Each structure stands twice: as structure tokens, then as C-alpha cells.
Amino acid sequence: MTEILQENLSKLSINDKDTLKSSETKITSQVNPTVSSRANLKVFTDVTDSFFKIASKIPFGEVVKSNQFKLLEGTHALEILNPKLDSALLDLTDFDISSVKTLDEVNWIMMKLLGCLCSWLDNNSLSVSVLSCVYIQKLLLNYQNLEDPKLTFDEKPNGDVTDVILRAFSLGLLQFVKFVLKLGQSGVIYEEEDLNTQTMDLDFLTKVDVAETDNDLKVAIELIESNYGNEDGCNFCLKMLRLFEELLKCESLLSVNADLYTHSEFDSTFLSRQLQLLSELKDQQTYLDSLKEIPNCFSVNIQRQLNNRSPPKPLSCLPFAVSVESLIGMSNDLVSITKILEITDVIELYEYLTCFMNRRLNTNDPDEIIGNHVVARALMQLFLIRDDRSILGSRKWFISDMMLDLLYKVSLQNSKLSKIDTMPGFEVNDISYQKLLAQLESPFYNYLTSISQNPSRQRQFINKELILWDTLQVEAENFELELNPKLNDNFIDSNIPTMPVSSFVYYFKLVRMIELMFKSIELNLFKDLREINIGYWFLSYLIGYLTQHIVRLLDINRLRQTQISNYPKKIKKAKGDKKLKLKEEYESHKVYLDQFLRVETYLKYQMNKMELYKKLIELKLTTLQILNHQGYLKLSKLCRAPEELLFELQLKSYQSIGIPQLPTFKDYQDSLTKFNEVFDVLYKQKNFRYFKSFIVTKNDEINDDLEKLKELASDLHYNQLLTDDMMESFSLLKTSSLSSQETLSTLLKLLESEGPKALKVTIEKLNYHLYFPNISIELQ
């Protein structure tokens, strides 16, 4: 055995020498600046036969792989010589960049480039959109030419329309792409899910200042103004150049440093100008339709020529009208971001952020839920939360301050706990209290970051946040219950402790639990009526808890108001130093009276909203449970999983929550059985009078609630944008309410006249509140 091995070793050493001499079987890697240095100075030997002989030892059905490599990653691999995956198989096209001579031709390219930009912002890659333009490719390659970097299309520019106008436009566009790439790479939004930031390793003008590009745009504008008449082409070109002048100013939002609630000045007129230019550009469609296409100016060449880790893809360019609409949406979303500077207190700020997070673009596609524009989402978070955790770059407001401000407003203001740091004998407790407050920052930060996410990620963020709130609730309750016998901060004439911190935590936990379930409905996660029924049934359960808890918060609020109003009586009775002390206390407390009144209105508003939701849910549940009676909520015969398991899986996110405890499957079944028993009697008698009057009652109650909500919203004096958003939401709730009533009424009529016949049940989302899609019922 040893002899054979020795022989092998000696063969190997001979072989080494042989291979070093042989020039036929070896290649030394070429020294090429574009090739990574790791490949240099290595000697490569032809091992084709040995390789396949060794590989043939792999047993059938097995894969040999590196330990670090996960086979799932292999699904992203590009397969050589597969036309669908190998970009080297793409056909190259020729285009002479000096062939474009007229302004109309330049305008056509600019129009297409705008479509490509919006297509990229619509989550396509740069390689199939912006970089598919031969001029953009040339400009970037010339810019990163190590020997002679130039910001021109050609070696020797001759100052024609392409060299001045198209170049300036391209630079403006690339500067905007650079800005969006910066947003995309900042870690706020998700790669590929929200924005594709693959740049094919091209340098997007990293060393070119925006001011320099702005100057190029100005020169181009002057050139057109001085050399061209007032024709359509000239107007279009000017507007496009001016549009990019304004778009480049979006970055200024990130340099705003403002204190919260101070109505800081910020010149956002560039956004109005953007919107104005976009609105004017919309009217130029007739001119654009008259332009001739320039063949091969946009091509797949770059996918074949540059670093490319993606399979070949067809080019993507949005039509001009769609692009303009998309940019209008973006500008409007940016305008709404600037409104944060007009906000007057944390209650309004919290409501504004929640509203911003829930803004949706209604679409026909049931699976497409579109939130704010991706640029606005990324900008919002970077604008709101800075690297140093300050809010809006303020020196006074950090995340912890904002969280504390909200806590004080909701439940902590004027509580004994809030003064613990000044109370003798509570030093140790104060340390624990400060620790508890510091812990609150974590779920609050999660909330702040969730507002910039896409609708699906928002749900994921809320899911994560629930655990944080739940853990904190336990800690806060233990702390406050232990401390209260010493503090004695109870409701009037009772031994019930106010527990302001726990109350705050529990409130936000319940709100987020409800949001999580509503977002599951919004995202269409529940694929059949049975799941939707469970969803609404559980929501009704949670809303019951929340409304009870809001009553508690209102009681705390009123307690503090009463405590303030009791001061004059106490002062009257007191004498000497005690009188003076009480007077001081009264002065310091009464300044918060307006704040208490405002928070009371806010809590009433929340209460009313939840009651309205509950009534809408009752309408939905009645319809769904009648459908259940008719057998429409049964599991498919093919489904092997027990219903209880499916119930538990659907509510899995809530299983770890301590309070409120997750209701059992039996609770759910009992509720269905109870309804079925009652409905069965009525159904046999074809007596649906109760349900008909139920619809009328709910309609009246919902209308009353909506009116109350409008009144309360007006009493809260929110800014116009927030008020408008709320009014739009009320209008959608009204539509959903009417549709729910109509559906229930139709169902009853069908059962009354037709008896048990096959029904077609569909879920419709368009033009309805996303939490309450319409359940449409008709005869099959």
C-alpha cells in the first residue's frame, strides 16, 4: 500500500515538472485591468478528463457542494447557453450616436428616457430601463474611463443639440438616479422588493456635483430660449429640462433641520413647480405622438456588454402619460412629507404618520396594493429619523423625546409616577422607572420605521412589534403594581391604580394587534370566506378590548382634569406654606388643562372609530355567518388539515400574546353554532324581519358614528392634508357600509325568494375601504 502511494507521489512530482514545461496544456491568466487580480499570475492546467472522471464518482441523485453554499441560492444562477438565462446570447445592435441631429429626435429620446426612469422607479432594473439608452451608456462609460474621463457622448463634442441639450438632460436624469440610488442603498427600503439598485458596476456621477449639472441644464435652457421659437418641440424640451432642474432639488429635503411643532420654514415651492410642469407636460401628448421612433437608440446591448448578474430581460419603458402620472404621485407624496413641518403636537404627528403609512392607491388588481411612491417612502424615513436618532435633525427632539411626549399626552401627564425623580425615598424606583422608559423606545422605533415600508412589510413590522409591546406590558405592570402602594396614584374613591405606563403600552399593543389583522385582510392573505370570517370575528373580539381600554384612558384623563379643577377648593381651605405650595402646584398643573381636553377629544375620536369598525364588522359577520349556514364556509374536500389547526395557524401571530388571551377554536365554533341555531329557525320560517331591521339600525348607527367622527376630527384641528385624508377614509367607510348592507339585503332576498341555490360569492376591493372589501353575492 505504502509503495503505491510513494509511487503516486513520485508521479505527482514528475507531473508537476512536466506541466510546468508544457505550454500546450497550460494557460497563464492574462493581465487585464478589468479582470480581478485574484486571477493573475496563476498557472492553469487542463484537467478536463480527470475532472469528469472524478465527478463520475458522485452517486446518482447526489450533489457535492461547498459547506458554505446553500442549494437554494443556486436558483439564482445564470445558466450558460440557456437563451432565457444567458445574456451573452443577446443580439447586439448598432447605433450611430452622431445620427441624431434635430430637436424632435432629442425630444423623442428624452420622452423615452423619462419612461425608462419611471419604469426603474416602478421596480424594474436599470439595465432594462435607463441604461438601455445608448447615450446614457456612452456618457457613463466615458465618465469612468480611467485614462481620460469625460462627461460627453463623443470623444470630440461639436456642440449640437445632442451635445448640449440631450447631454444636459441625461446628466440631470443621472443625478436624479444617483439620488434615488442613495435612498435605496440607505437601508430604509428593500432591494429588489422596492427598488432595484443594481448599477452594473457603473459609476453614477459620484464625483459630479449637482450644482454642476444644474448649470448644464441652465445652459441648455438658455440655448433653446435663444435659438428656437415657441413651437411645441421647443416648449416640450424646455419643460423637460426644467422638470429635472426641479427634481434635483428633492435632495434638499434631507438637509432640513427643524424642531418639531415649531412650524419651521422650508421652501417647498420646487414641489409646486414640479407639479405645475408635470401638469403642463401632460398636455403635450399630441406633439409626442407625432414624433418618429429612432430605431436601436434603446437596446439590450448593455445587458450583454457589462457586468450583469441578471438574466436577459426585455426593455421596459412606461408610456409618457403613465410616467407623468407616476411622477405627479411622487411629487404629491413629497408635498405630504413637508406637511410634517406644520404639525403642532405629538397627537397630530402620530395620527399623521399613521395616515401616511396607510395611504393607498386604489387599483383594479386584487393582488396589487400600492402605498406611497418608493422615493417618498425612503425619503420620509431619512427625513424624519436622522443618523443620530434625532427627529427632523432637531437638537432638541430625539426618538426617545417623541416617545415620551406621546406617553405623557396619552396617560402620564400629572401622574405621581412622572414626578418620581423629585420625590424623596423613591431614588431606587426612579432608576427602574428610567430603565422602563428607555425600553419603550424599541417598539416605538419599530413603529416609526414601519411607516416607510411597503404594505406587506408594514404587516411584518407590526408582527415583530407585538412581541416587544407584550413583553413591555408585563414589565410595566409588575413595576407599577409594586410601586403603587407607595405612590398611591388611584382613581378617585377607589383602590384601582391608574398605571399610566402600562395603560399606554397596552393601548398601543391593542392598536397594533388590530392593525395586524386588518392588514392581513387588506393584503388579501385570507383566501377563502372561512378565513375572512375568522379574521373579522377575531377583530370584533379585539376591538371589544380596545374600546374598554380607551374608556380606562379617558378615565385617567378625566381624573387629571378633576384633580386640576379641585385645586381652587383645596387652596381655599389650606393655610400658610401649604396654601403657597398648592398654589404653585396648581399653576404648574393647570397649564396642561388644554392638553387634557385635546387628548380627551382624540381618545373619543379613537373610540368612535373603533365603534364604527365594530358595526361594519357586525354587518360583514352576519353575511358571512348566513353563508356559513348555507355551507359556503366549509373546508374543501381536498383539504386534509383539521379546521382547528388552520384556525390556530391563521392566528399564530397572536398566540404568544398574554393579554388579551387568544380565544380558542371552541369559542369560535360556539359562536357559529349559536348563530346557526337562531338562523335555522328563522330560515325555515323564511322570516328575516329581524335582519332587515338590523340592517336599518346599523345603517343609522354607522351614519351617526360617521357624523360624530367628522365633528371630532374637526375639533382636533389637524392640518388640511391630514383632514383631507381622514375625510377620504370616512367616505370609503361609508361606501363599504352601504355595500355591506346591500350585500346582506341581497343575500336575504335570494334566500327568501330562491331558497338554497348556488351562489357566486366574490370579494371586490376597488373603491372600497381596504379593511372592508365588498363581499358580492349573486346567483350562479
Next chain:
Amino acid sequence: MSSSSLSSSADVLHPIDLISLPYKLHITDGRILSGILISIDDQSNLLVSNVLETNGDITRELGLVSVPKSTISKIYVDDNEWNKNIRYRVKKQSNE
């Protein structure tokens, strides 16, 4: 490389020894792919990472690439790394 050494490396090396080595794969259409082999299946289809594709004058990065056996005309390997593996196997066997 002599036929005897071919048989020796093929006899000594195990399939796992082929992994993580730098290769240059000559493709039937004339391209050369340089990269690190990370996986190989029973049909000798390869998964190669950090691939640099050389196609005439153009060299570019492709990332993770799957190379079916049918598309390979030649396989070149970094001599040093290959021989290191052989020496390791031989030494291991002699110890056993």
C-alpha cells in the same frame, strides 16, 4: 500532463476535492468562464461563483453561473490548488 498522472489524480481525488478551486471553463461557443466551483451534481453540471466571462476583448462579471456539462469543452484548474489537494489526499491515505 501525462496519462499516468491523469489516472493518479482521478484515482486519488474525491469529488469534494473539486470544490472551492479556481477554474477556467472553456465553453463550446468560445467563451472562457473563470470562477470558483461551489457545487457539482451527479451529471457533472457545475455551479460556479464569482464568474468572470471573457468573450473576445470583453471581460465582465456574471456572479453565480450554472454550467451544464454539455456546454463545457475544456476545464482548466489552478495548478497549485489542484496539486495541494492531491498531496493532502495522498498524505491522508498514507497515514491510514
